[in-house]
Amino acid sequence: MKKIIAAACAAAFLLSSGCTAMPINSGSDIMRESVPPAAEEHSYTPLNYTNQVGMWLPYVKFPEIMQGKSEEEFRKAVAELLQDAAAENVNTLYFHAHPMGDAYYSSEIFPKGSYLDGDYDSLQIVLDEAHRLGISVHGWINPLRLQTEEEMNRLPDDFIIKKWINAGEPYVKAVNGRWYLVPSYPETVELLEAAIGEILDNYDVDGVHIDDYFYPATDEDFDREEFEKSGESDLAAWRTDVVSRYVKAIRDAVKSHDERLLFGISPQGNIDGNYSSQYADVRRWSSDKEFCDYIVPQIYFGFDNECCPFLPTLAQWEELVGGGVSLIAGLAPYKLGREDKWAGAAGELEWINDPDIIDKQIAAVKSSEADGYALYY
Template sequence: MKNSFKIISILLIMVIFQSTIAFATPSLNTIEKKEMRGLWVSTVLNIDYPSKPTTDAEVLKKEAIKILDDVKDMGLNAVFLQVRPSGDALYPSKYFPWSKYLTGKQGVMPSDGFDPLKFWIDEAHKRGIQLHAWLNPYRITKKKYNEPEHDFASLDFFHPAIANPDWVVKHSDGNLYFNPGVPEVRELVMDGVIEIVENYDVDGIHFDDYFYPGKDFDDKDAFEKYGKGFENIHDWRRENVNILIGELSKRIKETSKDVSFGISPFGIWANKSTNPLGSNTKGMQSYYKQYADTRKWVKEEMIDYIVPQIYWHIGFSIADYSELLNWWVDTTKGTNVELYIGQAAYRAGNPDPNSPWHGFSEIERQLTLNSNFSQVKGSVFFTYNSFEGKPALSGLIKSIYQEKQYVMDMEKLKIVIKVIDKYIRQIV
């Protein structure tokens, strides 16, 4: 009788063991959600999507599915889709016209009432992939290098810039921008974001590194009107962006606590030679040129995650990847802001054998370095077309994440075996 009890107990344990293993080693997608493995999909200038403008809904669907299938195959789990590339939209909006990068002409919608954003969200979620809506808050136009300067004539008649020309600044780069110093501009930007949060099941709202386009921004009139209490225009500009980020963060959380809000800034906040809190670098400083005080946003937890674009190689004298990685780890330490790293996939595969980006070893080295810091919660790669025609790069990323998956599964398995072994010893 006693032996029979032991046999039954062992058989029962084996059943529990099988169930526990299944529970302890969940599907790839479940595990991957703990680590950001993202990819930017750019729509401005048709960098990634669509490959060329079209109103054909079936073509737009086919290209979206191809990208999402590739994302899934590489073992990635998040897409940052640029849905407002330049004062326009890849979804029906009451604030912004349809994007010319989508259909070829601003204000023209796709066929059959097709809503690209909804389609991307639905198809991404079917594959266990997050979809973050990526927006540029201030840019109205984005001209190519050889194009003439853009003006109001290039905009759809119903564009908010046409109705409110006093909100607009024509910059020296030949493009139009909304003026961040105008309170109504901030309201427009926030209303446009909340429109997405209210109507779409997005996982996040995402801004990139474009805020003020430069120090020579022509906003003196706005400073005279709204800058009372500020000693100089530079501090006023930074505060304008701070107000937008802080107020928008609150509005997003009031609308949906499930939607995260993140920023992907230029990799250098400030150089130590200029600011003692900065990094040991010598490059362009987003704090001074773009008026983006990303360090403040992290320290005051205005955002949920940050993805610094550390697009330089390890050992680069002007902006060393390892130096910046350490600086951002230190900056986010002690906060609730998740740190992901923006990886320069577009640089990988340089044909010059003397380039540090020759082949794909630099990306591998960087991902390995990232893994030494528990505070680094993942990576986002720029951009999708960087993987087109580079199967070796796609294969490398896939193999790295498969290996990490295997290690995680084995660790969970070891824990389960120890628990079951202890239980067996107690009953036999």
């Protein structure tokens, strides 16, 4: 990792350092743990909840609240968004800090996110405003996804990813016009550890969160050379192990900084789909706290969905979870008022015909063995 950090520092991608409400949860719901020896040097006590009500703040929302905004305007937009979230009982925010090889925080490794065109530190502002309201903040990263080929061409040649590309290193490959890290190499895992490290070293985040872009391709040619060198005979099993290794490395990087920080994973809601397209071993992760503290399957399905109806799918995830891992059900209010073309004839119009579907799903989650829910607007 030291080699990667040294190379990245040479790039000098430095960002500038740069409404009131009552706390939304009672103290009895806040996770309080004694300070382990490894965390004594950190003065910040992470804020997390035993019953999590999460909300994603993805980069696709950044043009609305960030692009073209002054620091004051961005802070105001964040404060209003979080106050609205608090009114919906949200106590945990997943902020998209590292969506695609970029940084919406002050980074010496990655270039500034394209939507952050002001001279301020967006992550720090989010932390300030969220913690003021008693809302926990988990830095959300996409581990493997990088810039498009066109975007990469515009970046300086001393960006570590571009150095690898220009040198013909195998650590990154293009898929459908976008670059991705190839996770089977130690160098790429070291870069992920470095990315986690600089966030945790410089910000009082309460956890780290990754979502469902676990593997860039199903095409056998994507990593044929690495697979053949491995000596293994089952490509899917090998890729699944590769993914679990880097997920474990991220988790360990978080815990080595402070055991009290949470690490969460948000896979797709279709359990079988995780294996067939993402090589994500959700059965293993859901039952072993050595991989994550909480898992947030994206159960973005209506009750009448013909492939994955909500209630049976939630029950399947309940059966998977154990070993101290918390289950947080991911819900999709963004679908309200829209056709669901993948739901089959029975469920295609459900999100239009039933405006109370999210309320019903929240009620179902509260009656289940899940430890909370999360909302994607």
